[in-house]
Amino acid sequence: MATVSLHPAGDYRTTYAADTTIFPTRNSRIAMILGIALLCLCPLLLGRWELSLMINIGILGIAALGLNILVGFTGQISIGHAAFFGVGAFASAWLHEAFHIPVWACIPLAGVITAFVGLVFGAPAARLKGLYLAIATLAAQFILEDFFARARWFTGGVAGRITEPLVLFGYAFDREESYFYVVLFFVVVMFVGAANLMRTRDGRALVAVRDHYLSAEIMGINLAYYRTLSFAISSLYAGIGGALYAHYLMFVSVEAFNILFSIQFLGMVIIGGLGSVMGSLMGAAFMVLLPEVVQGLADALSGGAIDRALKLGTSINYLREMALGAAIILFLIFEPDGLARRWRLIKAYWKLYPYSH
Amino acid sequence: MAEAPILAAEHVSLRFGGVRALTDVSFEVRPGEIFSIIGPNGAGKTSMVNCVSGRYRPTEGRVTFEGQDITRLGPNRRASLGIGRTFQNLALFGHMSVLDNIMVGRHHLLKAGFLRGMLYWIGGAQREELEHRREVEEIIDFLEIQHVRKAPAGTLPYGLRKRVELARAMAVKPKLILLDEPMAGMNLEEKEDMARFIVDLNEEWGMTVLMIEHDMGVVMDISHRVMVLDFGRKIAEGRPEEVLADPHVRRAYLGEADEVTQPAEETV
Numbered sequence: 024m025a026t027v028s029l030h031p032a033g034d035y036r037t038t039y040a041a042d043t044t045i046f047p048t049r050n051s052r053i054a055m056i057l058g059i060a061l062l063c064l065c066p067l068l069l070g071r072w073e074l075s076l077m078i079n080i081g082i083l084g085i086a087a088l089g090l091n092i093l094v095g096f097t098g099q100i101s102i103g104h105a106a107f108f109g110v111g112a113f114a115s116a117w118l119h120e121a122f123h124i125p126v127w128a129c130i131p132l133a134g135v136i137t138a139f140v141g142l143v144f145g146a147p148a149a150r151l152k153g154l155y156l157a158i159a160t161l162a163a164q165f166i167l168e169d170f171f172a173r174a175r176w177f178t179g180g181v182a183g184r185i186t187e188p189l190v191l192f193g194y195a196f197d198r199e200e201s202y203f204y205v206v207l208f209f210v211v212v213m214f215v216g217a218a219n220l221m222r223t224r225d226g227r228a229l230v231a232v233r234d235h236y237l238s239a240e241i242m243g244i245n246l247a248y249y250r251t252l253s254f255a256i257s258s259l260y261a262g263i264g265g266a267l268y269a270h271y272l273m274f275v276s277v278e279a280f281n282i283l284f285s286i287q288f289l290g291m292v293i294i295g296g297l298g299s300v301m302g303s304l305m306g307a308a309f310m311v312l313l314p315e316v317v318q319g320l321a322d323a324l325s326g327g328a329i330d331r332a333l334k335l336g337t338s339i340n341y342l343r344e345m346a347l348g349a350a351i352i353l354f355l356i357f358e359p360d361g362l363a364r365r366w367r368l369i370k371a372y373w374k375l376y377p378y379s380h
Numbered sequence: 381m382a383e384a385p386i387l388a389a390e391h392v393s394l395r396f397g398g399v400r401a402l403t404d405v406s407f408e409v410r411p412g413e414i415f416s417i418i419g420p421n422g423a424g425k426t427s428m429v430n431c432v433s434g435r436y437r438p439t440e441g442r443v444t445f446e447g448q449d450i451t452r453l454g455p456n457r458r459a460s461l462g463i464g465r466t467f468q469n470l471a472l473f474g475h476m477s478v479l480d481n482i483m484v485g486r487h488h489l490l491k492a493g494f495l496r497g498m499l500y501w502i503g504g505a506q507r508e509e510l511e512h513r514r515e516v517e518e519i520i521d522f523l524e525i526q527h528v529r530k531a532p533a534g535t536l537p538y539g540l541r542k543r544v545e546l547a548r549a550m551a552v553k554p555k556l557i558l559l560d561e562p563m564a565g566m567n568l569e570e571k572e573d574m575a576r577f578i579v580d581l582n583e584e585w586g587m588t589v590l591m592i593e594h595d596m597g598v599v600m601d602i603s604h605r606v607m608v609l610d611f612g613r614k615i616a617e618g619r620p621e622e623v624l625a626d627p628h629v630r631r632a633y634l635g636e637a638d639e640v641t642q643p644a645e646e647t648v
Contacts, residue, residue: 039513040506216498223497223505224490227476231484234473241433242552243459243488256494298475 066200074199081206084307087291089260095297097253098233103164109280111265116186126189130266137262145254149247183276296361305362392441401427419609460488464554474534485551
C-alpha cells in the first residue's frame with residue numbers, strides 16, 4: 024500500500040534493490056529482527072495461557088491475511104472464509120491419517136488442497152461482484168459446512184476428527200511451548216510471502232483489479248484469472264491456518280467453522296486494516312484479545328451494582344459478541360483503514376516529534 | 381501507400397441498440413505516424429478508440445493490427461501485441477504509488493507468477509523486477525515525474541496524473557499508443573509539455589500515436605494526418621491543412637455556418 028513515506032533525510036538509496044525492500048529503513052529492519060528474537064524467547068518467559076493466546080493470534084493472523092489479500096487487496100468479498108479454514112483443518116488431518124504423510128508436509132499440502140477448493144468456489148468471482156459475489160460465497164460457506172457434517176471419510180462426521188501432533192526428527196510439538204515455534208515459523212514465512220507478493224507482478228495486478236479494473240484490463244491483466252487467483256491464494260492461507268489449528272487443538276469439530284467465524288475473519292480484516300499485510304496480524308490480535316479484555320472488565324466489576332444490574336457473570340458470552348460487533352462498527356466509522364493506519368500515525372508522530380505539523 | 385499500415389479499421393460500425401455510434405468507418409494508421417481523430421462531442425471518437433483497444437467490439441467490420449485481425453481479441457491480450465492507451469477520464473490505480481502504477485504497465489513483459497513473486501529472492505522475481513525498474517525509471521525521467529514516483533497516484537494534481545497515465549501506457553512498450561484527449565483540462569504550459577512529450581515519444585521512442593484531441597492548435601501542429609468524425613461517420617481524412625480547408629469539416633466541427641445563414645456579426 025502506498026502511503027506518503029517518512030523517509031529520513033540522509034538515507035540515500037543508491038540501488039533499486041535498496042529502494043524495494045519490505046522494511047524501508049535500517050532501524051525498522053533491526054526492530055523486526057529484534058522483535059522476532061524476542062518472540063523466540065516467549066516460551067521461556069510466558070505462561071501457557073499467554074502462549075495459547077499468541078498461538079491463536081498467529082493462526083488466525085495467517086488466515087486473516089488470506090482474507091485480506093482477497094478483500095483488502097483485490098477488492099472482492101467473501102463470507103465463507105471460515106469454511107476454507109475448516110477445509111484446511113480437515114484436509115491436513117485426513118492426509119495424515121489416510122496416507123500417513125508426515126504432519127509437517129500435511130500442513131502445506133492442506134493449504135494447496137484448500138487453494139483448489141477455493142478455486143472452485145471462487146470461479147463465480149470471475150463474473151460476479153459485490154453483493155452477488157457475497158451471496159455466492161455465502162453458498163460456499165453452507166455447502167462446505169454441510170459437506171463437513173456428511174463426509175465421514177473426510178471429517179469424521181458429527182463426532183469430529185482427532186489429529187496427531189506435528190513430529191519432526193522424533194520430537195513432538197505437542198505443547199504450547201514447542202508449538203509456538205511452529206506457528207511463529209509459518210507466520211514469518213506466510214507474511215514475508217505476502218509482502219513479497221505485493222511488490223511483484225501478480226500482487227500489483229490484484230491491486231490494479233481493485234482500483235480500476237477497466238484500465239487494468241487494458242494494461243494486459245486478465246481480470247477473470249486474477250479474480251479467481253485471488254480466491255485461490257486467499258484459500259491457501261486459510262488452509263494453512265486451518266491445518267495449524269487442527270494440529271494445535273488435536274481435535275477438529277464439525278461445528279467450529281460456521282458463518283459467525285467467517286464474520287469474525289471479516290472483522291479482523293476490517294479492524295486490522297484493509298489492504299495492509301501487518302494489519303491482518305493486528306486485527307487477529309485484536310479479535311483474540313477483545314474477549315479477554317471483556318472478561319477482565321467483567322471480573323473487575325463483579326459484585327458491584329453494574330454486575331447485579333446486567334448479570335455480567337451469566338451474560339458474558341453475549342457481551343463478548345456485542346463488544347465484537349461494536350468494535351467493527353466503531354472501526355468502520357472512526358478508523359476505516361484500521362489499526363495499521365493508527366500504527367503508522369503513531370510512528371509518524373514519534374518520527375516527526377516535536378514538529379508534527 | 382507503400383508501407384503496410386500498423387493499424388487498419390475496415391468498415392467498422394458500432395451500434396448500441398438503436399444508437400449508431402459508428403457507421404462504416406475505415407482508416408489506416410501508418411507506422412511512425414501521429415494520427416489524430418477529431419470531431420464534435422459525441423462524434424464517436426472514443427468509441428473508435430475503444431474498438432481498437434478492445435473495450436467495444438464492432439458490430440460490423442474489422443480491425444487489424446500489423447496485419448493480424450484483432451476485432452474479437454480480449455483487451456488484455458492487446459497489450460502484449462503492443463497497444464497501449466490512456467483514458468479520457470483519468471483511470472489510474474489511485475491507492476498505488478506512481479511507480480507501481482507504471483510497473484503495472486510492464487505486466488505482460490514480466491514473467492514471475494505469484495509463487496515466484498512470493499519467493500522473491502529465489503525464483504528470479506527480484507532480478508526481473510529490478511531490470512524492469514531500470515527501464516521504467518527511464519520513462520519517469522523522460523516525463524519528468526521523478527519527484528512524485530513514491531506518491532500515491534490518487535493524491536496527485538490533475539496535470540501530473542495525466543502524465544503518470546502516459547507513463548503507464550508507455551511502460552507497456554507499445555508500438556501503437558492510443559491517447560484519448562491527452563490535453564483535456566490542462567493549462568497552456570502543461571499542454572506545451574504534453575505536446576513535446578508526444579512528439580518525443582513518437583520520434584525518439586518510435587511509438588506510433590493515435591490521438592483524440594480537441595485543441596485544434598495542437599492537433600494541427602503535431603499530427604501527420606487527421607481524420608474527422610461527425611455523427612459516427614468519417615467526413616474527412618488527410619494532412620492537417622487539407623482537412624482544415626475541407627468545407628464539410630468547417631461546417632461540422634469548426635462551427636462555420638453556411639454562407640447563406642451566416643449572421644451579421646457587426647450587429648452583436
